[in-house]
Amino acid sequence: MRRLICHLAALCAALFTVVALPTTEAHAADASPLPGGHRFALRSEANGLFVSAEINDPGTQAAKLRARTAGGPEVLGSWEKFTLHSDDKGVTAALRSEANGLYVTTEVNYTGGHAGLLRARGTAIGDWQKFHLEKQPNGNYALKSKANGLYVTAEINDSGTDQAMLRARGTTSPGSWERFTLVDLDAALGGVSRPAPASPATAEDFRVMSWNVCANVNETCGNHRVGGDVLGDRIVARLGGAAADYDALFLQEICEKHTGAIEAKLEAATKTGWHVRFAPIQYAVDGSLLKAARSCAKTGTENAWTVDRGAYGIGLAVPDASTWSKAYELASPPNQTVGTTVTRIEQRAALCATIPARALQFCTAHFSSGLATDDATGKYRKDQANQLRDIVHAETPAGYRTVFGGDFNVVPPDSTAPDGPKEALADLYAADRECDEGLWADRPSDGRVTKPVDGRAIKIDYIFAPATAQIVSCEVPADAGSSDHYPVFAHLRLPSA
Known part of the structure; x- marks a missing residue:
């Protein structure tokens, strides 16, 4: 707010x-x-x-x-x-x-x-x-x-x-x-350290949504080039009549200037305060050792796209009891030059926020795309998964319980899809519990599809909770709405600690 x-x-x-x-x-x-x-x-x-x-x-x-x-x-x-x-x-x-x-x-x-x-x-x-x-x-x-x-x-x-x-x-x-x-x-100047979590942590029952809203890259998406008010209304609509029950939203492919409007729409729907944090996806700047935030495509009217939407990246909506957040640059492929052709590669990001009074931390990320020019082998997506694991388990002080997820652009270890590398998320599944984990006995590290692609569909969107968490429900409605991804909804229960 x-x-x-x-x-x-x-x-x-x-x-x-x-x-x-x-x-x-x-x-x-x-x-x-x-x-x-x-x-x-x-x-x-x-x-x-x-x-x-x-x-x-x-x-x-x-x-x-x-x-x-x-x-x-x-x-x-x-x-x-x-x-x-x-x-x-x-x-x-x-x-x-x-x-x-x-x-x-x-x-x-x-x-x-x-x-x-x-x-x-x-x-x-x-x-x-x-x-x-x-x-x-x-x-x-x-x-x-x-x-x-x-x-x-x-x-x-x-x-x-x-x-x-x-x-x-x-x-x-x-x-x-x-x-x-x-x-x-x-x-x-350095950053501010995470505040100490409340101890002992009480039992928690809450809901989280992760959704790649597709508001910038894919011109065929209904959210492409929309302003913050429109996108905020659509996000709230995806929560149905239960918006007040949600404690965190993981949002990918949003624009920086969407955040204020999304915050206002959530507050109007829930009658409580929210913060919408933001972290940009970046590009390496020619002639320098620096990176610059990728700009979102402008909005406006057809053939007159003149209104700036700020940077492009990821968002994390949390209650305004959250007093700390941090953006992370994830290891990403460098630009590639073949002959005189330069392929410029997005530098990916993760974002975390804490609610110390409840000993909760939420993190979201958007991994490299896996396209032929952007981590085709999966090396960087595996590194990004390991970096996110370290943020959650090594960097975060003891006492916090972390729920994390987002668009990881890679299929689960037990997926039957031909896409790889399937081992990229193996360590995340070993350390934490995914929303849809155990849905099928013969493929425990798998889940329902979240992304239609090329006449088929694959799972690349995730919500992970601590291994001690109870997954009360995990829902993946096969309806992308104005996006090109299905949202993932998790109802989680954490024991006291």
């Missing part, structure tokens, strides 16, 4: 700061402060200061970028924090300000001493918001604007409120004015 309040506050701020947009770049403001990946700060090599988005500057200077903040990462505020995004699979990167949720834009139409000025005011990614990252011999980066082909420069010799402003105007090999350190703030 607090996330939704922040979202609305940033939207109101955007309405007052986004002005005089060129016709070709103007879109309805839909700022989002939601985390779309690692947060970065840019520090100018020229003066050693961090870049700030000047949110309070007026008019055509609103949210311009200046290298002017002293100190270390621990003193930085939202004005100095950015996330990286890409709508071209990592060829370029866009920077989004945490302060107002808008993308850094090269003002190509400005003239004179402000030509190529950088401002955080773009509501969607276009060429004006794209930058090529070029790693320099000293480890810093130069940013070349795709809009005008020029390097971003910190104007160290300018004075007053223009001092050290950023402009895309450098034409020669980058010098110190054109070089920046991209500081990964999540790595530099």
